Amino acid sequence: MKKADLSVQVGKLKFRNPVLLASGTVGYGNEMSEFIDLNSIGGIVTKSLSLKPRKGNPPQRIVETPAGMLNAIGLQNVGVEEFIKEKIPFLKKFNVPLICNIAASTYEEYVECTKILTREDAITAFEINVSCPNVKEGGLQFGNDVKAVGKITAGVKAVTNKPIIIKLSPNVSYISHFAKVVKEEGGDAVSAINTLVGTAFNIITRKPKIHNVNGGLSGPAIKPIALAKVLEIKQSVDIPIIGIGGIMNWQDVIEFMIAGSSAIQLGTVNFIDPYAAVTIIKGLEDFCMKQGIEKISELTGSYII
């Protein structure tokens, strides 16, 4: 039997398969490369970068919840300068599309980061995180404000020729309104979803379990919500979607593609099984063969409603 074609197109971006690794769940690739061949995966999205290094939130940063976890890392990152000096040289050794995720506190910072980083040939595209719920100065505000998201999209587009993916917040009434403004302002794709705002308390001390009070909920618990958000976007806006949220196995990937995703990202599962991407890609291959699906991209938005 002929092998299925797993390659997918997300706007101008081409990936050898739809399985990317999500921002904040692969570091800068070093550790993951000890488990898997990064060249075998669709792409890698680096931890959110800000202009200057960020120390991040004090502990405790994570807490487990039923079929999920809350995190409030607070965008700990090395900053643009060290990223270019220390991290890119390592990542350059691989032949894997490198998507650089940017998070900032101001509109100007988003633009400035993109402007500096666009000079790096190793970077294939940008994913703009307008939706991190764990940074107090601004993150959440942007993600919940259609106008701000539009302005940021236009702003970063203006300073780079590389594709721009806007990572959307699920903590809104209608995520499709945000996808729409991204499209209008020239964004190339959206990724959905980032984490959902959640919290947990210690019942003896009455303090939040997470230092930051709120954290972002990820993992299988949020999968049904993420799928509904992807479907909402697919049904109302014509823009490529990278699906994210609770994906644990190849079956979940198929579900996200049927709902409208052109590609997907693995997040929390990497913590539990760093081999997951490879296992999943194999599973997709077998499924396509068995079902006689020649190109996996046929699945995108193939729901029957």
Added chain:
Amino acid sequence: MKKADLSVQVGKLKFRNPVLLASGTVGYGNEMSEFIDLNSIGGIVTKSLSLKPRKGNPPQRIVETPAGMLNAIGLQNVGVEEFIKEKIPFLKKFNVPLICNIAASTYEEYVECTKILTREDAITAFEINVSCPNVKEGGLQFGNDVKAVGKITAGVKAVTNKPIIIKLSPNVSYISHFAKVVKEEGGDAVSAINTLVGTAFNIITRKPKIHNVNGGLSGPAIKPIALAKVLEIKQSVDIPIIGIGGIMNWQDVIEFMIAGSSAIQLGTVNFIDPYAAVTIIKGLEDFCMKQGIEKISELTGSYII
């Protein structure tokens, strides 16, 4: 040792303990009464009623998800008339506060239902469901529209002297904006949260697993989100909150009270363990004794942040 005082006050409403049973998860009480003594629980919220009977959605209506479930019952209910004739006489036999949940497709229907039902002495209060995500004509619209929620609150308040609790949707950017308008329009309390919009697909048929496409996510998976919504309301609006979402045990109840709830409702857990309410009340009693908490109501909003 003296027994702890479990009674709580939600605005004008007084409950013997904070454990109520949530709408849509206790039917009209008949079946639950075969398991537990309804007189021992804080209160009972009946399945959403509409003016006329509703057939509800075709199967499949439910699907399990990681630590949760999706439902799209479609507000199957007997209608106001049969409720008064057939259901109230049964419920009257118990000495338990009866909260009648109303769901409607139009503003007028909400008001009309309340007007008819307010004559029934057996009804202690109304819970207005502005947030059911499974009814196509209107449910979701109302729940996502601050003005509509304000108008409905004022409308039902005008036709009854009984306390009005507005049940809020979590599928919004800022749930506190809705709590605020409820307070402004004279609502007595809010309950939070209803289910989150979610979906699931069959990867072979590519059809949604639920006939209605989207369903409402409930169960432990949503607990961290529900807690964050309760906290958001508590921190910004001075209105009593009934906490709902993924409560499985007494520890969860304490967490919801610390986050700001004056009382709570049990939903999905009733399907798995119809004795849960009784077990939980016992657990609360023991916890208060052990911790030297004289009145459980002290816990409400007692978070240390």
Added chain:
Amino acid sequence: MFITKAPVEKVIELKNHIFILKIFAPEIASIIKPGEFLNVKVCDSNFPLLRRPFSVCDVEGDFIFLMFNIFGEGTKILANKHKGDLIDLLGPLGKGFNIEGDYDTAILVAGGLGVAPFPYFIRKIGNSKKIHSFIGGKTDKDIITYRMKNITISTDDGSLGIKGNVVELLEQNIEKLKSERIKIFACGPNAMLRKLRELCIRHNLNCEASIECAMACGFGICQGCPIESVNYPDKYLLVCKNGPVFNIRDVVI
């Protein structure tokens, strides 16, 4: 209708992936009827969250038997139980088969795991009626004959018995069978029951069928298990309360 935590006595593997759980549950054993079911919490944790419904397969003294195949997460956990493990049972639930009545031969029609409720049915009917069992499956691997009586078999691939589905098998025999007063009792996948329903209408046969569907509570509070009623088209019946056994003509499968 109550919850009991009952100890497993034995886990029996009948065939590859098909198991019987023998459980010490005297309170249930003493009252449950054929065709009624239990809603089973397979473990203490929240995963899987919901109970799983299983027909009572047989009752022997204080012991009840459940028959199941490994289908998903829940049945996998059940298959891995050990003697002494406690299983959380909610039941007895639903409306079972109406065994009494004006007929001489009970025709049992089972598709795959659909044999599950019939050992107990056969035990209860004793010698009061004759029994004829028609059992169908995809291949011989799916044919379960555990404690069944007077068996005729069909398989889709012809690997055992007659080639074809069990409703076709029944139809081939129906004229012969109709010489007596018969009543059909059926359990199996919806696709099979749908065909059986047509057959019963065509031949004007009396038939009770046990119907499966997704359930959350199993006792009537979630409204998650609707089934279209022929007689009351403006409301659904609930499989868990009004069924799972229905007169096959009364419902739209």
Added chain:
Amino acid sequence: MFITKAPVEKVIELKNHIFILKIFAPEIASIIKPGEFLNVKVCDSNFPLLRRPFSVCDVEGDFIFLMFNIFGEGTKILANKHKGDLIDLLGPLGKGFNIEGDYDTAILVAGGLGVAPFPYFIRKIGNSKKIHSFIGGKTDKDIITYRMKNITISTDDGSLGIKGNVVELLEQNIEKLKSERIKIFACGPNAMLRKLRELCIRHNLNCEASIECAMACGFGICQGCPIESVNYPDKYLLVCKNGPVFNIRDVVI
């Protein structure tokens, strides 16, 4: 650093709620060092979702030992394993104890389950150094002496050994101990380590401590396990990568 599914050889209950798992894991046994840890998936399902970190307690040939108490859902599942069950281990992880060095006596300070890494430590150090173990717990029920050497005990309630906490116990003995070249190796709750840190600073003692905190990945990609560094106040260290064993003065506990 790799994943292996290793069969349980034996589950040993040391005391009420305190267990040892003996696991056949030759690849790990051959390379892991004292103080390093494994991140363990306690079951195949999503519940509990995250791995649980456990120090390697001992190594004997191809077998590794983990010591734990039943704390929550995950350790409950581990305690119920049977011989032959496969356990999913990710490791070896972290930076362990630095056994080598210019000292004559290793002072082991353990609070409760904090003894866990020391049997392997003692095995590895062999006869190259002297050992003195100080073990503390709330009551005698919490005192574990499994494979420990030259033990002095304290309990908060005085039910075994000296009444008081283990750092007080150490302090009572410190002048005597300081007559030799000593190095302290510690493991236990943060409250204990915080006190120990003060003691070490006061007495200018060399001390390595294994520190616990919530972890998601255990290998450096989630940034979930920060610890404040004394030398680099503008960034956090990661307990899972830079630790779990730190020079006790280098970190703010």
